[in-house]
Amino acid sequence: MDDCIFCRIAAGHIPSQKVLEDEHFVAFRDINPKAPQHILVIPREHIPSLNDIDGWGAAQGHELLRFIVRVAEQVDVAASGYRVLTNVGPDGGQEIPHLHFHILGGEKLGDFR
Ligand code: AMP
Ligand code: ZN
DSSP, X not given: OTTOHHHHHHTTSSOOOEEEEOSSEEEEEOSSOSSSEEEEEEESXXXXXXXXXXXXXXXXXXXXXXXXXXXXXXXXXXXTOEEEEOOOXXXXXXXXXXXXXXXXXXXXXXXXX
């Protein structure tokens, strides 16, 4: 989608600090980090939110989880610990309507609600 900022990042049309990428997913640093390590993981395919993964099979879901762990290893938070979250819709505080998972770590994270 030409007007989607994360599609444009995935395609390399908008610069980003990429951490890891493969055929299906891209990980890059959040522009406004909320923790010492704050990475976003997106599918290359435009999917608006977690509500829209009906086209995915179990294998792709598992690949996503494995990719997230590889990113955590890459930025050296796998052992110390980290948090993974995805915001969905208005009440979830989703600002960008392209599915993305936040990986936060690099310090002891506070409680969240
Ligand atoms: P959300 O509120 O879950 O939709 O999160 C969107 C996230 O995208 C925020 O944490 C923003 O700081 C981040 N963000 C927005 N534009 C960019 C960009 N061009 N590069 C990296 N991160 C971005
Ligand atoms: Zn998109």
